Amino acid sequence: QVQLVESGGGLVQAGGSLRLSCTASGRTFSSYAMGWFRQAPGKEREFVATVSYIGTPYYADSVKGRFTISRYNAKNTVYLQMNTLKPEDTALYYCAARTVSYGSSRSNDYDYWGQGTQVTVSS
Numbered sequence: 001q002v003q004l005v006e007s008g009g010g011l012v013q014a015g016g017s018l019r020l021s022c023t024a025s026g027r028t029f030s031s032y033a034m035g036w037f038r039q040a041p042g043k044e045r046e047f048v049a050t051v052s053y054i055g056t057p058y059y060a061d062s063v064k065g066r067f068t069i070s071r072y073n074a075k076n077t078v079y080l081q082m083n084t085l086k087p088e089d090t091a092l093y094y095c096a097a098r099t100v101s102y103g104s105s106r107s108n109d110y111d112y113w114g115q116g117t118q119v120t121v122s123s
Contacts, residue, residue: 002026002112004095009117012085016121020080022095022114030073033103035110036080038091038119045094049080050103058103063089085121092116 008020020036035050049059049069057069068081078095096110104110 002029002032002097002099004097004112004114006093006095006114006117009093009119011120011122014085014087014121014123016085017081017083018085018119020082020093020095020117020119022078022080024076024078024097024112026076028099029076029097031099031101033098033101034069034071034078035096035098035103035105036069036078036093037096037107038089038093039116040091043091045107047105047107048093050105051078052103053101056103058105060105082119085119087121087123089119090121091119093119 003025006022036048039045051057051069066084071078094116095114097112098110
């Protein structure tokens with residue numbers, strides 16, 4: 001069993017930055033792919049970014065060039081640095097773990113989920 005705890009959300013003005021963190025329990029974090037997803041009110045959960053066990057990232061087109069996903073295996077933590085935030089980035093952001101080495105943009109491919117952290121971008 002893996003538990004994921006997100007932090008770092010908050011309220012920020014458009015153009016600002018936030019860094020989300022997700023810390024995982026367990027000793028096998030380094031072999032898992034990790035992902036970030038988000039869900040805005042009234043919308044379906046959507047893919048944001050994923051990182052493989054060796055740190056290879058992949059992004060949704062909507063965040064490419066603005067967001068950076070990274071991982072620090074020694075701390076069982078994955079990060080999402082979000083720059084140049086837009087009001088349309090407002091959502092509940094979820095961290096997810098996949099018990100295979102390479103990431104996916106499909107939420108059904110992930111085995112564990114955190115509770116989410118709210119990001120609100122004001123215009």
